[in-house]
Amino acid sequence: MAEVLVVVDSTGGEPKKVSLELLTLARNLGSPSAVVFGPADSLVAKLGEYGAEKVYVADSADVTDFLVAPKATVLASLVGQVQPAAVLIASTQEGKEIAGRLAVKLDNGLLVEAVDVAADGTATQVAFAGGTIVKSKVTKGIPLVAVRPNSVTPAPAPANPSVEAVTVAIEEKDKLAKVVERVAEKKGSRPELTEASIVVSGGRGVGNADNFKLVEEFADLVGGAVGASRAAVDAGFYPHQFQVGQTGKTVSPQLYVALGISGAIQHRAGMQTSKTIVAVNKDNEAPIFELADFGVVGDLFKVVPQALDEIRKRK
Amino acid sequence: MKIVVLVKQVPDSGAERSLRADDNTVDRATANNVINEMDEYAIEEALRLKEAHGGEVVILTMGPDKATDSIRKALSMGPDAAVHVVDDALHGSCAIATSKVLAAALAQQNADLIIAGAESTDGRVQVLPHMLAERLGIAALTGARKLTVDGSTLTVERQTDEGYEVVTASTPAVVSVWDTINDPRYPSFKGIMAAKKKPVQTLSLADLGVAASEVGLDGATSAVLEHGKRPPRTGGNTVEDSGDGGVKLVEFLATEKFV
Ligand SMILES: Cc1cc2nc3c(=O)[nH]c(=O)nc-3n(C[C@H](O)[C@H](O)[C@H](O)COP(=O)(O)OP(=O)(O)OC[C@H]3O[C@@H](n4cnc5c(N)ncnc54)[C@H](O)[C@@H]3O)c2cc1C
Ligand SMILES: Nc1ncnc2c1ncn2[C@@H]1O[C@H](COP(=O)(O)O)[C@@H](O)[C@H]1O
Numbered sequence: 351m352a353e354v355l356v357v358v359d360s361t362g363g364e365p366k367k368v369s370l371e372l373l374t375l376a377r378n379l380g381s382p383s384a385v386v387f388g389p390a391d392s393l394v395a396k397l398g399e400y401g402a403e404k405v406y407v408a409d410s411a412d413v414t415d416f417l418v419a420p421k422a423t424v425l426a427s428l429v430g431q432v433q434p435a436a437v438l439i440a441s442t443q444e445g446k447e448i449a450g451r452l453a454v455k456l457d458n459g460l461l462v463e464a465v466d467v468a469a470d471g472t473a474t475q476v477a478f479a480g481g482t483i484v485k486s487k488v489t490k491g492i493p494l495v496a497v498r499p500n501s502v503t504p505a506p507a508p509a510n511p512s513v514e515a516v517t518v519a520i521e522e523k524d525k526l527a528k529v530v531e532r533v534a535e536k537k538g539s540r541p542e543l544t545e546a547s548i549v550v551s552g553g554r555g556v557g558n559a560d561n562f563k564l565v566e567e568f569a570d571l572v573g574g575a576v577g578a579s580r581a582a583v584d585a586g587f588y589p590h591q592f593q594v595g596q597t598g599k600t601v602s603p604q605l606y607v608a609l610g611i612s613g614a615i616q617h618r619a620g621m622q623t624s625k626t627i628v629a630v631n632k633d634n635e636a637p638i639f640e641l642a643d644f645g646v647v648g649d650l651f652k653v654v655p656q657a658l659d660e661i662r663k664r665k
Numbered sequence: 666m667k668i669v670v671l672v673k674q675v676p677d678s679g680a681e682r683s684l685r686a687d688d689n690t691v692d693r694a695t696a697n698n699v700i701n702e703m704d705e706y707a708i709e710e711a712l713r714l715k716e717a718h719g720g721e722v723v724i725l726t727m728g729p730d731k732a733t734d735s736i737r738k739a740l741s742m743g744p745d746a747a748v749h750v751v752d753d754a755l756h757g758s759c760a761i762a763t764s765k766v767l768a769a770a771l772a773q774q775n776a777d778l779i780i781a782g783a784e785s786t787d788g789r790v791q792v793l794p795h796m797l798a799e800r801l802g803i804a805a806l807t808g809a810r811k812l813t814v815d816g817s818t819l820t821v822e823r824q825t826d827e828g829y830e831v832v833t834a835s836t837p838a839v840v841s842v843w844d845t846i847n848d849p850r851y852p853s854f855k856g857i858m859a860a861k862k863k864p865v866q867t868l869s870l871a872d873l874g875v876a877a878s879e880v881g882l883d884g885a886t887s888a889v890l891e892h893g894k895r896p897p898r899t900g901g902n903t904v905e906d907s908g909d910g911g912v913k914l915v916e917f918l919a920t921e922k923f924v
Contacts, residue, residue: 361827417805417823417832418795442826443783443791443808450792453761454799459886460760462790472890478682478787483895490886526804527834535828542826548923572923590810590845591824596678596786597703597844605923616678626921627898628914639903644917648906656911661924664915 352435353404354380355428357421357448359440363392367545368440370504372497373400377507378469379493380435384511385428387421388414394513401507404514412520417527418444420520422451427518429456434492436471441496442544449496458491465501465602465623467493479596479615480622499544500602535591541575543592547604548574549624551594553617554581555610555631555650562587564654565609571661577601577621579611595620609650613638630654666720666814666836668711669774670744671767671781671793673701674728674735678786688882689889690757691787693729700735703782705742706842709849711780712743714814721745723774727755727766733865740860741852747863748774752870757882760788764796766880769873771801777836778819783808783843794841804834810845 354376358369369384376382383404384397390407397405408424425448429437437452439445441463453460464473471493475484488494543549550572552565562576569576578588580595594601596616606624611617613629613636621627622641629642630650639645646653676682676696685692711722724739724747726732736747750770758766771779784791798805806812809821810829819838823830824845852860870877878884904913918924 417807417830419799419805422799444825446791447795447805447807450760450764450790450795451799453792453886454764454796457761457886460792461887462788462792476895477684477892479678481682481895482684482892484684484892485890486887487890488887523802526798526838527806527832529830529832531831532825533828533830544826572918590843591826591828605918605921614679619678622895626923628917630910630914634903634905639901641898642901642903643898643921644914645901645903646906646910646914647903648910653906653910653914656909657914658911660912660915661918664919664924 352380353383353432355425355432355434355437356382356384356402357425357437357439357445358384358386358393358397359442359445360386360393361542365393365396366542367504368499370396370400371499371502372438372440373397373402374504375467375497375502376438377401379467379471383432383434385425387424390513394511398509398511399506400504401509402511403509405511406514406516408516408518410517412525415529416525417529418447419451419524419527421448422455423520423524424516424518425452426455428516436493436495438467439496441498446496449494453494456491458494459488460494461486461488462496464495464497467495467497476623479619498600498602535589540569541573543575543577543599544601546575546601548572549577549594549601549603550574550607550609551577551579551611552582552588552609553579553611554585556582556587559587567658568607568654571658579617608638609654611638612636613641666714666718666777667775668714668720668722668778668780669725669771669776670704670707670711670722671779672704672708672724672726672735672739673785674698674726674732675701675785675787678702682787684889684892688757689892693731698731698735700738701782701785703784703842703844705849706844706846707780707782708739708742708744709847710812710842713847714778718814723748725767725770726750727763736865737860738852740863741856742850743856745863747865749865749867750873751867754870754877754881757885758880759885759887760790760792760796761886762880762884764793764800766870766873766875767793768797768800769875770868771797779839781839781841783841794839798839804838806832806834806838807841809840809842812840812842812846
């Protein structure tokens with residue numbers, strides 16, 4: 351069975367959930383081979399648990415100290431060597447950028463923002479604020495597909511991967527953008543927004559930055575991540591990296607809680623594919639209610655504290 | 666410093682958008698077409714750099730005839746001139762072909778800096794800046810929420826999921842920006858009047874030495890097989906809060922096993 355290259359993303363020495371999702375998907379297309387940039391020791395066991403038959407490791411300062419370009423060069427070389435059936439990567443900023451460079455190098459088609467990939471490489475994509483569903487195919491080269499986090503449920507399929515170091519000469523032209531510092535901005539112990547299975551978001555209706563504590567409290571009680579609408583971010587209630595929507599993050603959790611959010615089309619663009627949506631809004635005509643599986647028309651400052659008490663009671 | 670800003674015309678993201686039934690491409694004919702919002706931040710950043718360091722700002726757009734409206738609007742913010750790549754053969758081009766065409770147009774410009782939006786709202790592809798850098802053999806500093814220029818040294822704060830990265834490069838380079846980088850100015854009346862007289866050069870594929878067979882639907886490297894509207898969500902239940910809204914919410918969450 352031909353190999354399928356799966357580009358691994360990791361954080362704190364663990365593969366991100368999206369990488370396990372990609373391995374799960376890859377099994378439909380061939381034999382999954384994980385590709386790790388940077389140290390892989392702490393990742394191999396988990397990647398094997400989710401079906402990686404092989405782990406390619408490109409761990410050198412030339413690859414990790416520069417932005418994107420060296421990673422695409424390593425992948426291009428691997429594709430030449432392995433002749434994979436497909437390449438799967440996360441549809442995140444960096445994932446799409448790596449894929450973009452790889453596509454140019456190989457003169458190969460590229461599909462991004464996929465939510466599924468069939469055995470024949472056909473991808474399902476969600477377009478235009480989640481309102482349109484598209485099936486598409488790479489027509490030149492192999493399926494090179496960037497898949498959104500939270501699109502499939504990761505399923506274990508234990509394998510015992512062989513680990514292979516990859517050394518590819520990185521030329522000067524790939525070392526033009528140097529990463530001099532990586533800064534983590536604290537978000538407590540909450541899960542990553544795009545990977546979380548529950549997201550609790552606040553909008554302009556939350557009123558001010560201080561009140562966002564209520565949103566955080568809700569998120570922490572249910573083990574979720576915090577999100578915000580653009581109006582809330584623009585008003586300075588919450589930092590931009592938590593913005594959900596057209597110009598922010600796309601999330602697809604099991605549960606999305608919208609508090610004081612009207613549900614403008616650009617906000618829906620980032621959360622419409624959530625499995626279950628609940629909303630609290632005092633305006634019964636707010637468009638968010640068109641999406642909500644359960645909505646409460648009321649003042650969030652009354653409804654949310656009561657809900658939090660009720661959750662605590664049930665714990 | 667010569668700065669080229671990449672500006673794309675897209676269907677308004679606040680209105681209903683669709684794909685055409687005949688050839689599965691974005692329906693631009695019936696859409697309300699506007700400047701890709703993120704590109705306004707790119708224009709603003711270029712204008713601020715020109716104000717601080719001197720030089721010239723040129724808009725580059727690949728798009729149909731209609732894109733002229735967006736080009737004039739972009740010019741009304743203050744740039745000096747524009748280049749419009751327009752050719753019927755471009756209809757239906759994929760990102761890879763678009764990057765080929767824009768790279769050919771950029772090769773004629775000799776810019777010190779190319780600024781783009783981080784992504785366009787129609788495709789959300791987010792790949793053009795790196796594709797261009799790959800083709801031109803220059804640096805790409807993407808996803809910037811802050812850009813500092815010191816002589817030929819560029820430093821950006823690149824937004825990431827975890828926080829940010831500080832990335833540096835020398836000119837020439839491509840930089841792409843998020844909407845956190847600045848607040849774009851509104852065109853003044855004077856700016857709108859001045860824009861009408863600013864030079865807009867139109868280029869065809871032949872002018873760029875790109876073959877028609879490499880672009881458009883024929884040259885596309887991927888194809889849309891089918892598309893349809895996502896069925897509207899149904900079966901939702903909305904209740905008025907009459908003092909027990911919070912409890913009802915949690916009851917729902919409990920039946921769905923979230924609490
Ligand atoms: C190109 C473009 C891109 C955009 N990208 C994004 C994006 O990425 N993400 C995004 O979110 N938006 C985006 N927007 C903005 C979007 O159009 C809306 O303006 C924004 O989503 C509104 O945020 P909101 O719902 O918090 O605010 P509002 O629309 O002001 O809604 C606030 C809601 O809170 C309710 N409310 C007020 N007080 C209370 C209370 N005490 N209790 C209960 N409810 C209350 C109100 O009834 C109202 O419905 C974009 C816009 C453009 C033009
Ligand atoms: N046809 C185009 N003409 C000019 N600039 C473009 C075009 N397509 C994309 N761009 C630029 O590339 C950025 C990223 O686009 P995309 O990769 O399509 O998400 C946009 O914000 C624009 O600055």
